[in-house]
Amino acid sequence: KNYYMHPLLAAGRKLYNGWQYYAWSAGYPTASRDRIVRKIFEGTDPEAVKRLLAEHRIGDVLADGEARREFKVNEVLLNRVLERVFSHPPSGTAIYRVPKNEDCDVLQEQEKESAE
Numbered sequence: 310k311n312y313y314m315h316p317l318l319a320a321g322r323k324l325y326n327g328w329q330y331y332a333w334s335a336g337y338p339t340a341s342r343d344r345i346v347r348k349i350f351e352g353t354d355p356e357a358v359k360r361l362l363a364e365h366r367i368g369d370v371l372a373d374g375e376a377r378r379e380f381k382v383n384e385v386l387l388n389r390v391l392e393r394v395f396s397h398p399p400s401g402t403a404i405y406r407v408p409k410n411e412d413c414d415v416l417q418e419q420e421k422e423s424a425e
Contacts, residue, residue, distance in 0.1 A: 349361050358386060372408070373401060
């Protein structure tokens with residue numbers, strides 16, 4: 310995960326699971342985040358992937374060469390569940406946006422369940 314100097318950061322985007330050393334030293338649970346990111350990239354159940362994205366408030370997903378080296382990215386599922394907002398075929402980079410309405414629906418369901 311070589312995101313410590315990724316061009317995406319120049320736009321001010323936050324990373325859920327970026328450069329491990331910085332995140333780990335700041336106290337973030339990097340091992341559990343690694344497992345969640347794997348479930349998102351390699352997932353086969355669309356509803357489970359959508360739920361993970363909503364639970365962890367992930368708004369965009371970057372699938373690039375680095376992600377593909379580390380994970381078996383399920384492009385078919387990502388294209389079905391998310392909106393591809395950027396693609397650069399020569400580099401294998403794709404950026405997907407998580408639909409906002411699904412974030413809200415899942416989070417509202419969770420809030421109702423925890424209130425009961």
